[in-house]
Amino acid sequence: MGNLPHVRPVGRRKDGRPIYPIKGGAPTLLEQRDEIIALLQDPNYDGDVAELMQRADTVAAAIEQAQQRDARLRQLQGAMPPGDPQPQPNQRQQPGMQPDANGNQHPLTVAEQFVRAEALRMFRANGCVGKFAVDFDHRAAPSGTVTTGTMLPQNNRQPGIIPNNPDFPLLIANLLDRQTSDGNTLEYMRDTSGPQSSWNNAAVVAEGADKPKSGPFTFDLITTTLKTVAHWVPITRQAADDDGQLMGYINGRLTYGLEYKLDREILTGNGTTQMQGILTTAGIGAYQPPSGNTDSKLITVRKAKTQGELALYPPDAIVMNPLDWQDIELDTDANGQFRVITTVTDSGAPLRIWGLTVVTSVAMTAGTALLGGFRMGATLWERQGVTILMTDSHADFFLANTLVVLAERRANVAVHTPAAFVKITFAALP
Structure with a gap:
């Protein structure tokens, strides 16, 4: 060639x-x-x-x-230094701008923007049915509103978005039997028969003799309603639209707030304006070391477990304050060896003591604990799980270009077998 x-x-x-x-x-x-x-x-x-x-x-x-050359060219073509002549007639005008008699562009008034809006044209074409939105400059958002300035968007943010759900430990709610309710009213029978010794008269009977009668079995019909747990936060439309990371964070924290409150309601709800708490239910057992007894918390839990077993409701878990669990984990023998844990590096293992699942929660008052057969003794009834809602239909938020992000859930606790639970009161440390 x-x-x-x-x-x-x-x-x-x-x-x-x-x-x-x-x-x-x-x-x-x-x-x-x-x-x-x-x-x-x-x-x-x-x-x-x-x-x-x-x-x-x-x-x-x-x-x-x-x-790279092509990118620089497009960037340069879009740049306009101050004082530069107005764009040529065949160039696209900026949104919200129109030329005056001399060809200089000036902002459209709100009325001009509304009249010229494409949304208005479509609204009229549809027979003026429904609603539409036209973007204008709005007044300042209410005080305390989350804005884009709260967490400024960053290009190519590393190492990624904040996880939506915090990594919190096992919830008290997960100890209970969980069922779904079809309505708002909750009715259930609460067993108030008491210890088996008061109703169990079963015996060996001689041939031809009368059989003993057991009982009485007593029940209370409990009628209550599902309770709504909710909270919300205001956020500007710009922050919701422009910052997915911030939006995910808010959704995650709102969800965590509901779970946090649910834990406390299960333990201490008053049963009227709040959910029914286990600790506020009449008929649960109680154990406290005798006066002058200096049993450690480790031994106290074991004796309380026996009391639950004698009531014929074998315990499966215990809820205690982190300070009390700390005392149990740090309990040592005469040689300074830990009694509960074999190695301090095994911090990721499930918490257990005397065969019981341990849940630590600040909702439990320090110096006390709740032991019981949670799945046998109570049921968490839920009408709906966690729901996240967003709207601008709140007060005058529509005018402020502000949205409401709302998180809620509906649930209540049916404590149908109070005798399955034992409240522990630890002896005061010397």
Whole structure:
């Protein structure tokens, strides 16, 4: 084909002679890229592999440089220094702007923007049915509203978004049997028969003799309603639209707030204006070391477990304050060895003591604990799980371009077997 110094060869024959493009002209970057890709994929290629790899690097660098050049060109074309002449008539005008008699652009009034809005045209075309929105400048948002300034958006933020749900420990709610309610009113029978010794008269009976009668079995019909737990936070529409990370964080914290409150309601709800708490239910057992007894908290829990077993409701878990659990984990023998934990590095293991699952919660008052057969003794009835809602239909938030993010859930606790629970009161430390 002859020597063409201005044309780069696209390959070489087995005898070393260069192969030039058939068209006779310099190949484009895409043609060079495709040629190199084909050669790299060819398992029978027996040319100079090192030279081929060098060409691949050169073409890749040239393509990247061309892309950067194109990006700079578009960036420069969109730049407009102060005092620069107005755009040509065939250039697109900025939204919300119109030229005056001299060709200078000035902002449209609110009325002009409304009349010219595409949303208004579509609204009229649809027979003026429904509603539409036109973006204007609004008044300042209410005090305390979350704005884009709360957490400024960052380009290419690393290492990623904040997780939506905090990594909190096992919830007290997870200890209970959980069921779904179909309505708002909750009715259930509460067993108030008391210890088995008061109603169980079963006995060996001689042939022909009368059989003993057991009882009485006593129940209370409990009628209550599901309670709504909710909270909300205001956030500007811009923050909700522009910052997905902030929005995810808010949703996660609102959800965590409901779970946090549910834990406390299960323990201490008053049963009237609040959910029914286990600790406020009449008929639960109680254990406290005798006066003058200095049993450690570790021993006290074991004796309270026996009391629950004697009531024929084997305990499966215990809820205690973190300070009390700390005392139990730090309990040592005469040789200074920990009694409960075998190694302090095993912090990720499930918490257990005397075969019981341990849940630590600040909702439990320090110096006390709740032990029981949670699944046997109570049921958490839920009408709905956690629901996240968003709207601008609150007060005058629509005028402030502000949204409400609301999180709520509806639930209540049916403590149908109070005798399955034992409240523990630890002895005061000397």
